[in-house]
Amino acid sequence: MLAFQQSNSVDEATWVGLDNFRLLFDDPEFGAAWRNTFTFTGLALVIGFAVPFALAVLLNELRHAKTFFRIAVYLPVMIPPVVTALLWKWFYDPGPGLFNEALRFLHLPTSNWTNSTSTALVSLVLVATWANLGGTVLIYLAALQGIPGELYEAAELDGASLWQRIRHVTIPQTRFVMLMLLLLQIVATMQVFTEPYIMTGGGPEDATITVLYLIYKYAFVYLDYGSACALSAMLLVFLGAFSAVYLRLTREAS
Amino acid sequence: MRTLISSSTLARHRVLYWTVFSGVVAGFVIAFLFPVYWMVVGAAKSAEELVRTPPTLVPSQWHPENYRDAWDTLDLATHLGNTALQAAGAWALQIVFCTLAAYALSRLRPVFGAVILGGILATLMVPASALLVPKYLTIVDVPLVHVNLLNSPLAIWLPAVANAFNLYLLKRFFDQLPSELLEAAEIDGAGAVRRLWHVVLPLSRPVLGVVSIFAVVAVWQDFLWPLLVFFDTDKSPISVALVQFSYDAPVSHVIAGMVIASVPMVALFLVFQRHIIAGIGAGSLKG
Numbered sequence: 359m360l361a362f363q364q365s366n367s368v369d370e371a372t373w374v375g376l377d378n379f380r381l382l383f384d385d386p387e388f389g390a391a392w393r394n395t396f397t398f399t400g401l402a403l404v405i406g407f408a409v410p411f412a413l414a415v416l417l418n419e420l421r422h423a424k425t426f427f428r429i430a431v432y433l434p435v436m437i438p439p440v441v442t443a444l445l446w447k448w449f450y451d452p453g454p455g456l457f458n459e460a461l462r463f464l465h466l467p468t469s470n471w472t473n474s475t476s477t478a479l480v481s482l483v484l485v486a487t488w489a490n491l492g493g494t495v496l497i498y499l500a501a502l503q504g505i506p507g508e509l510y511e512a513a514e515l516d517g518a519s520l521w522q523r524i525r526h527v528t529i530p531q532t533r534f535v536m537l538m539l540l541l542l543q544i545v546a547t548m549q550v551f552t553e554p555y556i557m558t559g560g561g562p563e564d565a566t567i568t569v570l571y572l573i574y575k576y577a578f579v580y581l582d583y584g585s586a587c588a589l590s591a592m593l594l595v596f597l598g599a600f601s602a603v604y605l606r607l608t609r610e611a612s
Numbered sequence: 613m614r615t616l617i618s619s620s621t622l623a624r625h626r627v628l629y630w631t632v633f634s635g636v637v638a639g640f641v642i643a644f645l646f647p648v649y650w651m652v653v654g655a656a657k658s659a660e661e662l663v664r665t666p667p668t669l670v671p672s673q674w675h676p677e678n679y680r681d682a683w684d685t686l687d688l689a690t691h692l693g694n695t696a697l698q699a700a701g702a703w704a705l706q707i708v709f710c711t712l713a714a715y716a717l718s719r720l721r722p723v724f725g726a727v728i729l730g731g732i733l734a735t736l737m738v739p740a741s742a743l744l745v746p747k748y749l750t751i752v753d754v755p756l757v758h759v760n761l762l763n764s765p766l767a768i769w770l771p772a773v774a775n776a777f778n779l780y781l782l783k784r785f786f787d788q789l790p791s792e793l794l795e796a797a798e799i800d801g802a803g804a805v806r807r808l809w810h811v812v813l814p815l816s817r818p819v820l821g822v823v824s825i826f827a828v829v830a831v832w833q834d835f836l837w838p839l840l841v842f843f844d845t846d847k848s849p850i851s852v853a854l855v856q857f858s859y860d861a862p863v864s865h866v867i868a869g870m871v872i873a874s875v876p877m878v879a880l881f882l883v884f885q886r887h888i889i890a891g892i893g894a895g896s897l898k899g
């Protein structure tokens with residue numbers, strides 16, 4: 359409802375039809391925000407989907423120090439996101455930041471990280487991956503432990519190589535969990551806000567402005583609640599579809 | 613337990629196994645523990661040493677008083693207290709109301725129970741961020757009573773209670789409790805409240821623990837919502853306060869503040885790590 363009204367904290371709300379949507383479409387930041395959000399989600403999936411799975415498969419084979427690995431991988435998840443964002447902002451500092459110091463030490467070219475339009479978004483994806491990987495790894499580990507050992511044994515007797523066993527036993531057996539996590543990750547990463555807000559302020563040149571950040575800007579910087587709600591409604595329709603599929607699948611499984 | 617690679621194969625390739633093992637340990641230490649180490653010692657460095665090139669792995673001069681200075685000058689006690697108050701209230705209200713609602717829907721089976729549950733579950737489909745602005749406008753002028761809850765912990769507590777996920781988790785747990793116990797209690801003349809208190813709750817410790825941890829962690833970690841509802845710095849939780857400090861306070865103090873803000877969460881994790889890790893694995897598989 360609010361999406362179709364012109365409202366701010368002062369005047370009475372009036373009905374403006376699709377004007378808020380039109381205003382959004384004319385805003386160059388609107389396109390940038392959606393583009394960045396999709397790129398961010400895409401990159402987060404490429405890194406945040408394959409890496410935890412590979413890591414979980416690897417950890418599941420190690421017979422020692424299991425508790426250490428689980429604690430270490432989950433530690434970043436427990437650190438408050440604000441602290442993580444501030445910490446990485448400090449690491450990314452092109453001057454005395456840890457990352458460029460490490461690159462200089464290895465005699466590699468340094469990067470501008472979050473200060474350059476080409477690397478800023480990737481830098482944020484790295485932070486988000488570091489912070490959230492632990493939960494995904496633990497979920498995969500639990501799923502891997504549910505795979506009956508006989509399947510591997512039978513596959514090995516049939517002469518299946520290591521890779522073939524991963525391809526024909528591990529992956530099919532964890533397919534359901536993978537799908538669940540994929541949907542959850544899409545819904546979660548599409549709503550990214552804390553990292554761009556703290557680390558880049560949406561810049562440089564709108565390179566890291568996201569949809570949720572733009573909603574925040576419309577509502578709490580421009581005080582245009584109507585347009586903020588119009589944008590929220592778009593996000594809701596888009597993500598609601600993913601959530602609906604997710605809920606349907608979980609209920610069918612249980 | 614048999615996994616991808618059998619134990620006998622591993623025994624034959626002992627050198628390879630230990631090489632991979634050491635590699636993974638080293639990788640984990642660098643990737644996950646080193647950043648935390650860097651933060652903890654960074655806060656104990658002098659301002660000059662923090663910007664020195666190349667950086668020092670171990671501070672050449674320890675300044676542990678940075679932590680005390682940060683605590684005093686940034687008034688961390690107030691902000692930690694605010695966060696703790698917000699988390700405690702959200703936890704208590706969620707435990708009381710989500711438990712009552714879940715018990716009612718699971719065991720008392722009211723008329724339209726299925727419709728109500730469907731409505732509650734439908735809210736899970738709505739991404740939290742899409743409701744940000746409507747939620748804010750609701751808190752600014754609460755319907756019916758017309759009070760403004762900005763700067764009040766109620767702004768955190770009230771939305772937190774409407775937690776469909778925790779309610780659903782509790783309801784499903786209650787569904788699985790053996791009916792015989794509840795029926796026996798009913799025959800003995802125990803009313804609905806007594807059955808909840810003396811039969812259901814004592815059996816529900818594990819799920820109440822999980823819900824408690826979720827509730828506390830969610831409030832402690834949240835940033836965007838408290839950023840909106842606490843414009844008064846004295847009332848703001850540590851997460852919002854830290855970001856404000858990061859603009860003008862000395863770097864070592866901000867880093868010390870970051871460490872202090874993380875300590876309660878990390879401590880909670882280390883104490884309950886067994887339950888948390890088991891809960892994440894089990895919860896995901898059952899949805």
